[in-house]
Amino acid sequence: MGERTLTEQLRFDGRVAIVTGGGGGLGRSYARLLAARGAHVVVNDIDRKDGGGLTPAGAVAAEIAARGGSAVAHDGSIAEPSAGPAVVGTALEAFGRVDIVVNNAGIVRDRTFGKMSDEEVAEVLDVHLHGTIGLTRAAWGVMRERRYGRVVMTTSVAGLWGNLGQANYSAAKAGLVGLGRTLAIEGARFGIQVNLxxxxxxxxxxAAMLPEDLHARMSPERVAPMVAYLCHESCPLTGEILFAAAGRYARNLIIETAGYENDEATVEDIAAHLPDILDTTSWTVPAQAVQLPPR
Ligand SMILES: NC(=O)c1ccc[n+]([C@@H]2O[C@H](COP(=O)([O-])OP(=O)(O)OC[C@H]3O[C@@H](n4cnc5c(N)ncnc54)[C@H](O)[C@@H]3O)[C@@H](O)[C@H]2O)c1
Structure with a gap:
């Protein structure tokens, strides 16, 4: 955790990280990378036994331990209202602190909007949005006390740009952008940085939706370095949305165009000046909605 030079490996020795949905896919690769760099990891995933009698989180924790790393499992849905405090409790009991929270657990229930059931909406919002809120809130007080925290939330191209058949998922994923940006503002005073x-x-x-020949290029291991960087103490970013896929790493921005100004604008003025309103020659990225004194 001390000074480092550019040639030194970015490490997490002494740090405690929670990774939700860490029993498979992207979460597993985040948990493995953080553990390989010295973090103690709490791997959360649903309580489901595989053929070998292990839960998904238990299997990844065992895999990390077999490589000399430090990890414990928390088995249970992050969508349960009690899950946030329970996962944080597991981290405190096992390792005494929480420095890093990677909100990654996720599901899809794809269907076109007209046919989507209330249950399909609720299930998706519960895991992504309420799961992230519940865990981050449970960890917030602990991180605030130590004046340190790194939180990553998982958005999606579906939430940012829209995607056919994913109204529930897009709503949850875009909701996380608002949540993350507000928590970045609120966390700044406490050394807590929040990115997406x-x-x-x-x-x-x-995988079923992607052509086979893309699978190797689109490995979770090509996303993990970006997430690990966002979790590192040297990362200066907060309130940012970073894209990582297939070996490409980029920044997503929500911009506001310079626009058209008229204090007495009529409906017809709006129609006539639509090109000025939409023009992207000049734009800004607002740092936050309004500047209010902190409460
Ligand atoms: N794979 C992609 O291209 C992609 C794109 C955009 C966003 N994402 C997001 O990345 C995250 C990880 O997705 P993935 O692609 O690794 O999917 P995945 O299905 O391989 O892994 C998700 C993991 O979350 C776990 N999980 C599901 N519901 C849970 C719950 N209620 N509580 C705890 N764990 C739960 C699953 O058991 C699984 O291990 C998700 O939030 C997903 O929406 C993925």
Whole structure:
């Protein structure tokens, strides 16, 4: 955790990280990378036994331990209201602190909007949005006390740009952008930095939709370095949305165009000046909604 030079490996020795949905896909690769760099990892995933009698989180914790790393499992749905405090409790009991929270657990229930059931909406919002809120809130007080925290939330191209058949998922993923940006503002005073990852990888969630020849290029291991960087103490970013997929790493921005100004604008003025309103020659990225004194 001390000074480092550019040639030194970015490490997490002494840090305690929680990774939800860490029993498979992207979460597993995040948990493995953080553990390989010295973090103690709490791997959360649903309580389901595989053929070998292990839960998904238990299997990844065992895999980490077999490589000389430090990990414990928390088995249970992050969508349960009691899950956030329970996962944080597991981290405190096993390792005495929480420095890093990677909100990654996720599901899809794809259907076109007209046919989507209330249950399909609720299930998706519960895991992504309420799961992330519940865990981050449970960890918030602990991180605030120590004046240190790194939180990553998982958005998606579907939430940022929209995607056919994913109204429930897009709503949850875009909701996380608002949540993350507000928590970045609120966390700044406490040394807590909050960023979003928009990942792309061939996993059990997506592999069936991706051509086979893309699977190797779209490995979760190509997303993990970006997430690990966002979790590192040297990372200066907060409130950012970073894209990582297939070996490409980029920044996503929500911009506001310079626009058209008229204090007495009529409907017809709006129609006439639509090109000025939409023009992207000049734009800004607002740092936050309004500048209010902190409460
Ligand atoms: N794979 C992609 O291209 C892609 C793109 C955009 C966003 N994402 C997001 O990345 C995250 C990881 O997805 P993935 O592709 O690795 O999918 P995945 O299905 O391979 O892994 C998701 C993991 O979350 C676990 N999980 C599901 N519900 C849970 C719950 N209620 N509580 C705890 N764990 C739960 C699953 O058991 C699984 O291990 C998700 O939030 C997903 O929406 C993935």
């Amino acid at each position: 990852i928009s990942p792309g990888a061939a996993t059990s969630m997506t």
